[in-house]
Amino acid sequence: MKIPIVFARRFVAGETADQAIEVVKTLNQEGVKTSLDLLGENVENLQQADAAVQEYRELFDKIAAAGIDSGVSIKLTQLGLDFGLDACLERTSQVLQMAQEKKLFVRIDMEGSHYTQITIDAFLALLKDFDRVGIVLQAYLKRSMQDVANMANHHASVRVCKGAYKESESIAYHSMDEIRAQYKAMVMHLLQAKCAVGIATHDDKLIDWAVAWVEENKIDRSLFEFQMLYGLRRNKAKELVAKGYRVRSYVPYGTHWFPYFYRRLRERKENIFFVLKSLLVD
Known part of the structure; x- marks a missing residue:
């Protein structure tokens, strides 16, 4: 059974880029910059990684068209890291090139500890060719x-x-x-x-x-x-x-929001109460 996103609405801006961009506009009006994160990790095949690259292409176009103050955060396992560093670098380079053309900054998220060293290796390799990129x-x-x-x-x-x-x-x-x-x-x-x-x-x-x-x-x-x-x-x-x-x-x-949502709940028990309250209070 699929869990409805209403449970995660406190922490997730929506299931589509358009929904997230509306949230960003509100935050920008409050003087807050943003980093948009298309949720998803550990793709099952390289076709899914290629689909993620295309989603980033569309996201960058939407950010530019909306004129919002936002960068983008990415996870390397969404771009094929489990299938080897070369496969991941090929796809991540495409993402960074598209971002660079739009003058957008990309932050490479850090995942679990078994990915720490290879994420750093990938970042340093990418840093040789791209300057609008950071790490966590x-x-x-x-x-x-x-x-x-x-x-x-x-x-x-x-x-x-x-x-x-x-x-x-x-x-x-x-x-x-x-x-x-x-x-x-x-x-x-x-x-x-x-x-x-x-x-x-x-x-x-x-x-x-x-x-x-x-x-x-x-x-x-x-x-x-x-x-x-x-x-x-x-x-x-x-x-x-x-x-x-x-x-x-x-x-x-994004639609793959549950792992992110679960980490937020596990971090602090208070977050569970926030979720329950959001279901009861409009």
């Missing part, structure tokens, strides 16, 4: 400070998040204090290297720390932005915009 690093992975140093050496654009996949304690911190400590170290290292950084968090402790640290260290505001998931912390986003900070909302859409 996860603060709960114990390896991430090494990856931050590598990205800083390449002057890469990095989105720093805590991480939402279930990982073993052997490779990932499970203590929030340890995750926050590494998160801060990652952001500081990247900004001190003058990399563009997406400070992606809903955690007030990290947001308050980041605001204080960038002001104390006189970090150029053009180097960073706060990033949040659609459906979460909208008032906090407005508050940061009012203070003159750049804020970007990650706006997912």
Whole structure:
């Protein structure tokens, strides 16, 4: 039985690009930039990966036609990564070329830990030919400070998040204090290297720390932005915009929304209550 998208509406902007773009227009009016994410991961064959490339072509055309302030986030397993790096690079290069022609920025999402190294390898290969591309690093992975140093050496654009996949304690911190400590170290290292950084968090402790640290260290505001998931912390986003900070909302859409929705529910039990409330309150 297919679960109706009404359950996910708090976190997913719709099942079509047109629905998502209407959400983006509203966010843009509030001063919030966006990154559209066509949901889907781990395609079953390369024909599905090719279909995703075509969907991105259509999405880029719609973004340009709508005149909205939005980039795009992609997952490499949606573009054939499970079928080899070469197959994925071929398709991802097509996506980045189309985005470059429209002057759109593309963020490569990080997936589970077994994809971390190959995603970094793919990103660095693509970075040789494309400049409107960035990557995501996860603060709960114990390896991430090494990856931050590598990205800083390449002057890469990095989105720093805590991480939402279930990982073993052997490779990932499970203590929030340890995750926050590494998160801060990652952001500081990247900004001190003058990399563009997406400070992606809903955690007030990290947001308050980041605001204080960038002001104390006189970090150029053009180097960073706060990033949040659609459906979460909208008032906090407005508050940061009012203070003159750049804020970007990650706006997912599409028919393959359940894995993303499930990760949001697993992250925080409060999200389950948000979903139940949305079913009862108009």
